[in-house]
Amino acid sequence: xxxxxxxxxxxxxxxxxxYLMHSVQVDSFGSAxxxxxxxxxxxxxxxPILVVLTLPVTVLTLGLFILVxxxxxxxxxxxxxxxFHVAGFWSTVGGALLYSVVSWALSTLLLKSGSxx
Numbered sequence: 001x002x003x004x005x006x007x008x009x010x011x012x013x014x015x016x017x018x019y020l021m022h023s024v025q026v027d028s029f030g031s032a033x034x035x036x037x038x039x040x041x042x043x044x045x046x047x048p049i050l051v052v053l054t055l056p057v058t059v060l061t062l063g064l065f066i067l068v069x070x071x072x073x074x075x076x077x078x079x080x081x082x083x084f085h086v087a088g089f090w091s092t093v094g095g096a097l098l099y100s101v102v103s104w105a106l107s108t109l110l111l112k113s114g115s116x117x
Contacts, residue, residue: 031083
């Protein structure tokens with residue numbers, strides 16, 4: 001049940017990003033659900049591999065290259081999902097950053113662990 005709630009929170013976060021950044025567009029709630037699902041899979045499977053492969057660059061940039069990797073994952077999902085569009089490279093990096101912040105904020109507000117109640 002918690003996994004489904006997290007998926008819905010991520011879809012809502014994805015729907016909020018176009019209101020904060022006009023170069024990101026999500027056409028419908030269904031597109032947001034599909035994009036959130038694929039983004040979750042890509043971040044679970046592909047992102048760790050890319051982080052390990054680009055570790056020297058990440059160390060040289062003091063971790064800032066992780067933002068580029070997050071933007072790349074965001075762009076890949078935008079290419080795969082119809083109804084989810086991102087304008088350019090800096091839009092993908094900014095959109096990924098906004099998505100992460102909004103998703104984290106919503107998750108913090110809506111998902112409380114049993115020990116905090």
